[in-house]
Amino acid sequence: MTAKPSVLFVCIHNAGRSQMAAGYLTHLASDKIEVRSAGSAPANSLNPIALEAMREEGIDLSNQIPKILTSDTVQASDVVITMGCGDVCPFFAGKCYLDWKLEDPAGQDLSAVRVIRDEIRRLVEELIMEICP
Template sequence: MTETTHRPTVLFVCVHNAGRSQMAAGYLEHFAGDQVEVLSAGSQPADQVNPAAVAVMAEEGIDITASTPKLLTDSAVERADVVITMGCGDECPFFPGKRYEDWVLEDPAGRDAAAVRPIRDEIRARVQALIDSLS
């Protein structure tokens, strides 16, 4: 009998699902490929992804233009092995047996690309550490 490897599911959650969580999802998809299932959602999703987030990710060669903010659902949290919250406080449902991490990051909403770059770089470092912890 062959052993099947579990492909972990990571859910990134922020309030608007327009900046931090979208950048984190973009990095995880870029670095981990199909080794990880990547989800992102927001407790109060915006109408579109933050244009500054799209621009600074493009500088890294990562295209998140097709991403759209999605509403956080209980089923997304139930499906995830790891739930990374970014400033959504207590609005994220808690299910026992999940790994939860809260990443304290500045909100890129309303900021220009120059102000969003340091946030992006912090997210990249955290995503790389996350990948190491999953393997």
């Protein structure tokens, strides 16, 4: 891994799970980790319920937009974390790939999205402990 590790979060629409994970990692690791997120089939905008759930945590994602997953983005990342997009993510030797089994927040109410959000925070906190000395 490089001096400043980089993490890419990937889900299908880049509108919920991957954006929440990127928001937490940016918030909790400050500038120790380069953070990216992308989707295999990006939505037009972020999930408003995910935005609200993250706002409750003091994290504002309103300036984020869903981004398309590219091979260059994967190649530029040390750790690639997939969340339900599995096989569409390009594979490059030497990258660390993790798959987080998380429910999709799309179409869910705020209480359900809070449960997903809290699980994402737990996983992000574990990730920080693993990759930040």
